[in-house]
Amino acid sequence: MGSDRAFKDAIYEQIARVGRAVDHPRRLELLDLLCQGPMTVEQLARKSAMSVSSTSQHLQHLREARLVRVEHRGTFRVYELTDEATCELFRTLRGLAQRYYAEMSAITEAFLRDREALEALDTVALQQRLTQESLTLLDVRPTEEYAVGHWPGAVSLPVEELAGRLAELPKDQTIVAYCRGPYCVLSLHAVEMLRKNGYRAIRLADGVSDWKAQGFPVVGVKGVS
Amino acid sequence: MGSDRAFKDAIYEQIARVGRAVDHPRRLELLDLLCQGPMTVEQLARKSAMSVSSTSQHLQHLREARLVRVEHRGTFRVYELTDEATCELFRTLRGLAQRYYAEMSAITEAFLRDREALEALDTVALQQRLTQESLTLLDVRPTEEYAVGHWPGAVSLPVEELAGRLAELPKDQTIVAYCRGPYCVLSLHAVEMLRKNGYRAIRLADGVSDWKAQGFPVVGVKGVS
DNA sequence: CCATTAATCAATGGATTTGTTGAATATAGT
DNA sequence: ACTATATTCAACAAATCCATTGATTAATGG
Incomplete structure (x- = not known):
């Protein structure tokens, strides 16, 4: 027909x-x-x-x-x-935008330069540094996102609570803060605050879904109800 | 800023x-x-x-x-x-539509059933049958598309010319016709015409980009100018 | 320089999409 | 049943997108 x-x-x-x-x-x-x-x-x-x-x-x-x-x-x-x-679809689209549009990196670099935050690790670099030194991994997303899935061993400390809980963090280790992914600003603010208070801190550019897609382990709290 | x-x-x-x-x-x-x-x-x-x-x-x-x-x-x-x-983006979107929308297969099946063309091979099935019997692979797309890339050993015979060139095809072998992909109708028409004329013919559902993505070989004519 | 062919541009009206606002619905607790 | 909360629905104007048409540009061949 x-x-x-x-x-x-x-x-x-x-x-x-x-x-x-x-x-x-x-x-x-x-x-x-x-x-x-x-x-x-x-x-x-x-x-x-x-x-x-x-x-x-x-x-x-x-x-x-x-x-x-x-x-x-x-x-x-x-x-x-x-x-x-x-989630893969989103990552695909984001990847194509990164690949095809010079504006993407121009926007990001201008923004990061203003905040002196160009420096960041990716998952592979993190993995490598973890073999050499002891780092504190800080998940600065809201706790409910941490609960769903996070880097094994990462500490949950939402960026809004960071100012009041700085004392919980060690000053003798480099702190690696991560959030939702390369375009999320939470870890940016976290690193800024940590450095202002005398901590050694650096951002992880990737987020949970990024390293999960790369085959790195993710742990979560099951049975959230 | x-x-x-x-x-x-x-x-x-x-x-x-x-x-x-x-x-x-x-x-x-x-x-x-x-x-x-x-x-x-x-x-x-x-x-x-x-x-x-x-x-x-x-x-x-x-x-x-x-x-x-x-x-x-x-x-x-x-x-x-x-x-x-x-091309991967297109295939991703097409794949998601197939995965998420029951309409996709409903539309396809209704259309194919009307034409008694439900039967088709995919790339893997073709590969397997090629080890058992000798098949004629027919590329029924326009010649310029064949020139860019086609299955090694496939014969180019655009569907518009098929009626006038039937004699070139063997009657003792099954003919496998392919075109641009699972939603292209060219191979459908080819198979219909072949069967009407007493040939044994079947459609290959996948297209060049599909099997290329699966790692199968594709040959093309270089330096088209 | 003119004619031809290939493609883009410009302008139109019609259709779809969007954000906002406030009303309506649905569930849980009292 | 009444209230509070979470979410959706409905309606509207503003903006965007679309197909069509005919005019315009650009390259080629005479």
Whole structure:
């Protein structure tokens, strides 16, 4: 019954559903956040500095495309990525942007230079330094993200609490702070504050999903309910 | 100078450039075609059944996102994918659509059932059958696509010329026809015509870029000028 | 320099998408 | 049942995107 043309139109329309879901900066930010683990609408709204209503609508857009699914829990709705492939999609798009657009590194370098924060480790460099010296690994994301998955042995210390809990950290070791990934600013602020207070500190550019994709171990607290 | 928020906005805006390039069915069709090799605007327009003007505009959209680049050759402009990663992007999106949307297989199966063409090989199955019997591999795409890259040993016989050149084909061997990929209809028509004329024929679902991605060999004619 | 061919540009109206606002819904606890 | 909280829904104006049409540019061959 369907003509060749109608068939092709239908197929490409389906593929475009994926594209349309990731054609908006805010939706990409939501995906990036959801790569850290399941979150409620309100959490996502706060972390992305969007209104709840707007967040909800974008989430429904993502849901239409099956990139995320929702679970009702009391009056909350917990959104999460459909599966690993969704996180991989985000990483693929981010990688292509890095690869193709000079603006990407220009923006990043200008921003980091202003903050004297160009220096950073990647996962491989970290792995190597860990064989040579003893480091303190600091996860500065909110605790619920730490709970979902973190570097084995990393200490959880959300950046908002950092100022009040500096005393917990050793001054004789270099502190490596990480957060959500190369474009997340939490570890930036953490390193800045640590250095101001006389600590030796450096940022890890990669986030959990990055090193997980590279095959490095991630530990999480199971059965969060 | 830039605030955290401005930085994030700028970054996600860059990533969204990729997404916006692939949010339209017609642009995905163009990418799919360009996975077969470089083509002029007029070729792309014809193969996608779009107007030249519309094709040109979509190509510029793709070019803005650096997914394709253009080379001037006389009064022609030859568009081609920027690199392998662009083809991989298309295959990723197509894969997610297959994975997430039941509509994808529903559409395909309904279409194929109508044509009694559900039966098909994939690359692995072909490889295996090649060890057991002698098959004729038929590349039914236009010759210029065959020239860019094809299965080693495949015979080029564009589907439009098939009717007039049936005599060139052996009746004692099964003929395996392939084209651009799982959603291309060329091999469908080829198999239909072959069977009507008493040949044993079957479709290969995968296309060149699919088996190339799986590590199978592809041969092409170098130095096309 | 003119004609031809290939492709882009420009302008149009129509359709889709977006952010905002405030109202509606749904669940849990009292 | 009433209240509070979390989220979605509905509606609207602003912005963006799209296909079509016809004009324009650019290169080639005479």
